[in-house]
Amino acid sequence: NAGVTQTPKFRVLKTGQSMTLLCAQDMNHEYMYWYRQDPGMGLRLIHYSVGEGTTAKGEVPDGYNVSRLKKQNFLLGLESAAPSQTSVYFCASSYYDQPHEQYFGPGTRLTVT
Amino acid sequence: AQSVTQPDIHITVSEGASLELRCNYSYGATPYLFWYVQSPGQGLQLLLKYFSGDTLVQGIKGFEAEFKRSQSSFNLRKPSVHWSDAAEYFCAVGAVMVGARRGNKLVFGAGTILRVKS
Numbered sequence: 001n002a003g004v005t006q007t008p009k010f011r012v013l014k015t016g017q018s019m020t021l022l023c024a025q026d027m028n029h030e031y032m033y034w035y036r037q038d039p040g041m042g043l044r045l046i047h048y049s050v051g052e053g054t055t056a057k058g059e060v061p062d063g064y065n066v067s068r069l070k071k072q073n074f075l076l077g078l079e080s081a082a083p084s085q086t087s088v089y090f091c092a093s094s095y096y097d098q099p100h101e102q103y104f105g106p107g108t109r110l111t112v113t
Numbered sequence: 114a115q116s117v118t119q120p121d122i123h124i125t126v127s128e129g130a131s132l133e134l135r136c137n138y139s140y141g142a143t144p145y146l147f148w149y150v151q152s153p154g155q156g157l158q159l160l161l162k163y164f165s166g167d168t169l170v171q172g173i174k175g176f177e178a179e180f181k182r183s184q185s186s187f188n189l190r191k192p193s194v195h196w197s198d199a200a201e202y203f204c205a206v207g208a209v210m211v212g213a214r215r216g217n218k219l220v221f222g223a224g225t226i227l228r229v230k231s
Contacts, residue, residue: 004156031217033218040122040223040224041223042117042203042205042221042222042223042224043157043203043205043219043221044221045218045219048218058218059218090156090157092219094217100145100147100162100207100217100219101147101159101162102219103159104149104156104157104158105156106155106156107155107156
């Protein structure tokens with residue numbers, strides 16, 4: 001039981017490049033989330049999903065897109081990376097009946113130059 | 114709007130000393146409260162949670178936290194700190210998002226970095 005996994009662990013992008021971060025969970029959780037972590041700001045919710053095929057915006061969605069084609073996977077895309085998107089990105093998942101008890105992945109450290 | 118305040122950015126304690134990390138929240142309803150720990154380069158690990166009932170909750174690694182509704186606080190404590198407790202600690206409140214795609218989120222404080230002196 002791997003829990004929540006994220007790939008890649010590290011990535012460096014140039015401004016304007018695109019990339020996709022993959023989150024996978026093997027706990028059969030309905031809900032999945034993408035957060036970004038910046039120094040002194042804690043974690044902020046980017047997008048979330050309450051089930052396969054559904055996505056919604058969180059607090060800081062601009063510049064990101066997401067997709068949830070399979071229940072176990074939640075993808076975060078950056079179409080045109082900007083230096084302001086340099087951050088550590090965390091994926092999390094939870095059961096629908098305990099949505100606040102979220103399990104986190106190890107994170108992806110992204111640097112945009 | 115929901116918010117969480119952790120007043121201390123850094124705290125340094127000696128190994129074996131007691132620890133208290135402060136957390137204040139703002140939430141209109143009965144809150145779901147959490148403490149997470151993040152070791153350098155790692156993800157977040159849940160230390161403990163409060164949903165209802167006994168206001169003193171026990172967690173892993175010898176940590177406990179007390180919910181005080183009158184003070185809107187959920188402070189984390191440990192009677193004797195170990196060097197391995199050095200990490201960043203986050204307090205969070207669970208909040209419901211209302212809208213076309215109803216869901217739930219965690220609202221995090223900015224974190225407190227704990228340093229342990231030997």
